[in-house]
Amino acid sequence: MGRSWSDLAVFIAKRLAQLVPVLLGVVIITFFFTHIAVSNPCAIWSGPKASPATIDACIRNNHFNDPLPVQFYYYLEGLLSGNWGVDPLFHLPVLPYLLSTFPETLELVLTATAMMIFVGIPLGVVAAASNGRIADHLVRIFYLSGWATPTYIAGVILAIGLGPLLGVTGGDFSTTSAPVPQITHMSVLDAIIALNPSATGDAIVHLILPALALAFLNMGIATRMTRSSMLEILPLDFVKTAKMKGLGDFWVLYKHALRNALITTTTVLGVTAGTMVSGTVVIESIFKWPGIGLYAYDAITGYDFAGTIGVVIFFAIVVVVANMISDILYGILDPRVAWR
Amino acid sequence: MSLDLLPGRVAGIVGETGCGKSTLGHSIPRLLPEPPAKVKAGKIVFQGTDLLRLPKWRMPGIRGTGIGMIFQEPINSLNPAFRVGDQIAESVRIRKLRERGLIPGIKPEVKGYDYSKRELPKASDVVTGPFIPPNVSQTIKGRGPPMTREIHAEVLDFLRLVRINDPERIVNLFPHELSGGMRQRIMIAMALSGKPALLIADEPTSALDVTIQAQVLTLMKELMEEVRTSILFISHDLGVIAEMADDLGVMYAGHLVEFGPVGEIFESPRHPYTKALLRSIPNKYKDEGALPSLSGSVPNLSHLPDGCTFHPRCPLARDVCKHKPEPPLAPLPPGPQGLLHKSACFFPEEVPTMP
Numbered sequence: 001m002g003r004s005w006s007d008l009a010v011f012i013a014k015r016l017a018q019l020v021p022v023l024l025g026v027v028i029i030t031f032f033f034t035h036i037a038v039s040n041p042c043a044i045w046s047g048p049k050a051s052p053a054t055i056d057a058c059i060r061n062n063h064f065n066d067p068l069p070v071q072f073y074y075y076l077e078g079l080l081s082g083n084w085g086v087d088p089l090f091h092l093p094v095l096p097y098l099l100s101t102f103p104e105t106l107e108l109v110l111t112a113t114a115m116m117i118f119v120g121i122p123l124g125v126v127a128a129a130s131n132g133r134i135a136d137h138l139v140r141i142f143y144l145s146g147w148a149t150p151t152y153i154a155g156v157i158l159a160i161g162l163g164p165l166l167g168v169t170g171g172d173f174s175t176t177s178a179p180v181p182q183i184t185h186m187s188v189l190d191a192i193i194a195l196n197p198s199a200t201g202d203a204i205v206h207l208i209l210p211a212l213a214l215a216f217l218n219m220g221i222a223t224r225m226t227r228s229s230m231l232e233i234l235p236l237d238f239v240k241t242a243k244m245k246g247l248g249d250f251w252v253l254y255k256h257a258l259r260n261a262l263i264t265t266t267t268v269l270g271v272t273a274g275t276m277v278s279g280t281v282v283i284e285s286i287f288k289w290p291g292i293g294l295y296a297y298d299a300i301t302g303y304d305f306a307g308t309i310g311v312v313i314f315f316a317i318v319v320v321v322a323n324m325i326s327d328i329l330y331g332i333l334d335p336r337v338a339w340r
Numbered sequence: 341m342s343l344d345l346l347p348g349r350v351a352g353i354v355g356e357t358g359c360g361k362s363t364l365g366h367s368i369p370r371l372l373p374e375p376p377a378k379v380k381a382g383k384i385v386f387q388g389t390d391l392l393r394l395p396k397w398r399m400p401g402i403r404g405t406g407i408g409m410i411f412q413e414p415i416n417s418l419n420p421a422f423r424v425g426d427q428i429a430e431s432v433r434i435r436k437l438r439e440r441g442l443i444p445g446i447k448p449e450v451k452g453y454d455y456s457k458r459e460l461p462k463a464s465d466v467v468t469g470p471f472i473p474p475n476v477s478q479t480i481k482g483r484g485p486p487m488t489r490e491i492h493a494e495v496l497d498f499l500r501l502v503r504i505n506d507p508e509r510i511v512n513l514f515p516h517e518l519s520g521g522m523r524q525r526i527m528i529a530m531a532l533s534g535k536p537a538l539l540i541a542d543e544p545t546s547a548l549d550v551t552i553q554a555q556v557l558t559l560m561k562e563l564m565e566e567v568r569t570s571i572l573f574i575s576h577d578l579g580v581i582a583e584m585a586d587d588l589g590v591m592y593a594g595h596l597v598e599f600g601p602v603g604e605i606f607e608s609p610r611h612p613y614t615k616a617l618l619r620s621i622p623n624k625y626k627d628e629g630a631l632p633s634l635s636g637s638v639p640n641l642s643h644l645p646d647g648c649t650f651h652p653r654c655p656l657a658r659d660v661c662k663h664k665p666e667p668p669l670a671p672l673p674p675g676p677q678g679l680l681h682k683s684a685c686f687f688p689e690e691v692p693t694m695p
Contacts, residue, residue, distance in 0.1 A: 237416035240371055241527070245431040245534060246404025246438075246445055249397075259421045335514040336420060 085306025270326020
């Protein structure tokens with residue numbers, strides 16, 4: 001049948017195996033782009049007042065005089081043995097830093113995705129149910145305004161306009177005020193694990209605006225997809241069957257019709273969530289959110305090759321895994337689909 | 341158009357494609373999407389209530405236990421995302437909650453007939469509510485609260501009612517795992533499980549292939565005798581209607597042109613359109629050459645001709661048919677059987693001698 005748990009395990013294994021060529025491609029492209037674009041960043045890394053000896057040492061340490069394929073070999077060797085290189089400014093290893101910043105971004109993206117699911121999808125249902133009438137237009141205005149707003153403007157308005165109302169001053173939304181043990185590196189989750197209600201509240205307050213900004217900008221995708229697939233589903237006979245059972249409008253729409261409309265929405269949402277992780281760069285810099293997006297920005301502008309490649313690797317993993325999750329959900333939602 | 345459905349009787353509706361049969365069927369439980377559809381005038385009186393004057397939010401209370409419906413295409417009429425057992429259970433649950441007064445809606449009249457006696461109800465004990473086997477399954481199996489187990493047992497009963505022999509297996513399947521005939525049985529079981537006082541069957545067999553059609557028709561025929569609910573049976577197939585219905589209504593271009601007992605209409609049609617329609621049935625036994633057919637086609641419903649809508653194709657048409665607005669559906673003098681027979685023709689007495 002292709003729908004049992006063992007089929008699912010095989011499906012996941014296959015998808016994860018696909019990660020290998022994807023990652024190799026991503027690493028090759030990023031490595032050669034960065035190293036060809038700036039063939040010798042040692043002068044920048046060492047600062048304006050560095051002595052020629054320091055720069056020479058830097059070049060020697062990083063093999064910048066070797067041919068590119070050789071440099072790539074050294075990099076790949078380090079990558080596979082867990083040494084993802086060091087940050088040129090502070091000489092800190094890249095991997096632990098990525099591992100601590102990535103969950104922060106994940107927290108932001110998951111919260112934004114949850115908002116898209118619990119606000120965007122019902123709005124799509126409302127729009128489809130009142131197709132062409134006033135509620136439909138209001139919903140369209142809402143999500144189009146989100147789509148049409150440039151990220152930096154929406155973010156700045158929320159950060160400066162609403163931030164102080166929530167008690168976040170200086171536009172710094174990183175939750176550093178409440179010291180709780182960093183176990184998952186997700187501020188809300190850490191505060192909950194530490195059983196610290198005030199820290200939890202504080203973490204949520206800090207999370208809500210950046211997540212809202214991210215969700216508002218992408219809301220249109222969830223709403224629009226839901227609306228259009230609902231419009232395809234609503235004229236079908238099984239919706240009439242559901243009505244003829246005596247079900248009220250709510251159950252007809254949200255149980256019978258939405259369940260089928262979700263199949264397409266889920267696919268799109270999975271892809272969106274994957275790209276949202278890499279799209280948080282601007283949002284994170286505006287809100288000073290200590291996530292991987294902010295790190296990506298710093299790494300790229302600071303000629304931090306190891307950091308840039310590391311970030312890209314994480315983004316690639318997220319996109320592949322998000323797609324995999326949406327495909328799994330697709331199979332759960334649609335009983336006609338087998339996991340292959 | 342005007343149509344009276346009597347309790348416990350099966351009324352058939354025939355007509356060509358596009359004459360408004362399905363629209364009629366969908367307009368009774370107000371299933372037509374509004375807008376664009378709009379019922380401009382008229383009354384749909386069901387158990388003393390005019391459904392058209394009922395606020396929209398009260399319609400769900402009428403559906404299911406009041407009016408049930410079977411749709412044309414079983415491929416589309418079951419929700420692909422849920423197991424068929426759960427879909428029937430939903431319908432049973434709604435009825436049970438209404439029977440107990442927990443949710444608003446029409447309560448089915450539980451004038452049940454004891455199915456275990458295995459004898460058919462007599463025509464004299466016509467019941468407005470259908471009868472359904474009261475718990476054929478002796479043991480109530482399954483887990484969960486009593487209500488859930490009761491519902492589960494009833495779901496199995498209804499599946500047995502539509503002659504599904506292994507309901508325990510079928511309840512766990514999804515619609516796409518079933519054949520067209522099976523799906524239509526499930527659909528019939530689902531409609532019946534609400535114990536509706538009126539069942540609308542909108543071309544229930546047209547989308548099935550011929551052998552399955554025969555099976556489903558036989559099943560419906562049997563169920564009609566057992567269940568004794570009022571049925572509006574819509575079909576374009578005169579043979580099917582002749583088999584299934586007690587009364588027959590013939591529709592042309594959105595109008596009911598003739599209504600009466602099936603036997604009498606087949607014997608002596610009193611509307612030229614009905615007569616032409618009956619002539620177009622091929623004779624099973626001998627080759628009579630080309631079948632007689634009417635020239636022209638059903639007019640566009642938004643540009644109906646003046647006068648009688650049938651006059652451009654009618655061999656009996658004369659001046660009065662072209663100008664005088666549509667003839668009313670008038671009762672005819674009693675026929676041989678003395679049953680009510682109506683025709684919407686200016687000259688019904690000329691139809692028997694129609695060329």
